Amino acid sequence: MKFNIKTLSKDLLLSILLGIGQFANAYELVCPESVTVKAAKPELKVTPQHWxxxxxxxxxxxxxxxxxxxxxxxxxxxxxxxxxxxxxxxxYPAWEVDSKLDLDGVGFWLSCSYNHNQVQLTRRIDSTMKVCWTVYSKDSQGGLLAKLKCQ
Structure with missing residues (x-):
């Protein structure tokens, strides 16, 4: 059996590129289920007298x-x-995040909200993505789970 190195190289390259393409389509960001806010004494600009x-x-x-x-x-x-x-x-919900729409070059960002935006965890979405959607589910205690899937 005779192998043609040029054909073998092209086949190998095609397999690698297809594998990379499939990996690139499997992009997702998972929001942490909860966050703990450390105790703190709030600072007021002015504390009212006698308080x-x-x-x-x-x-x-x-x-x-x-x-x-x-x-x-x-x-x-x-x-x-x-x-x-x-x-x-x-x-649904879904968003178009194509870099062609990012005229200012600031990118698109995911925000995970806790206690009605009291705390937000944010993360930039990979600029090669075109569309993202949220997948919601519940944990065993009924708490919200969310991940952003993108292609």
């Missing part, structure tokens, strides 16, 4: 939602979710 500021206890905050932003969420440019069809399956 003291009370300390808080450590608080466990659970996940209550996900949002996608055009730019860092601190800039408050939250994108409106739209129903989207990916590979014949309808997803």
């Amino acid at each position: 003291e500021v009370s300390e808080h206890k450590d608080m466990l905050l659970t996940l209550d939602g996900v949002g996608v932003y055009g730019g860092n969420p601190v800039d408050l440019a939250q994108l409106k979710p739209e129903p989207t069809v990916v590979k014949g399956k309808k997803h």
Whole structure:
């Protein structure tokens, strides 16, 4: 049996590229289920006369939602979710995150919200993605779980 090294190399390269393409389509970000806020004494600009500021206890905050932003969420440019069809399956909430839409070069960001935005964990979405959608589920105690899947 005779092997043609050029054909073998092309076949190997094609297999590698197909494998990379499949890996690139399996992008997802998972929000942590909860966060613990360390106890602190809030600082007021001005404490009213005859009053003291009370300390808080450590608080466990659970996940209550996900949002996608055009730019860092601190800039408050939250994108409106739209129903989207990916590979014949309808997803909602979903967002278009194609880098062609990112005219300012600030990227698209995921925000995981805890206790109605009291705390947000944010993370930039890979710039090679085109569309993302959220998959929600519940843990064994009924707490919210969320992951952002993208292609």
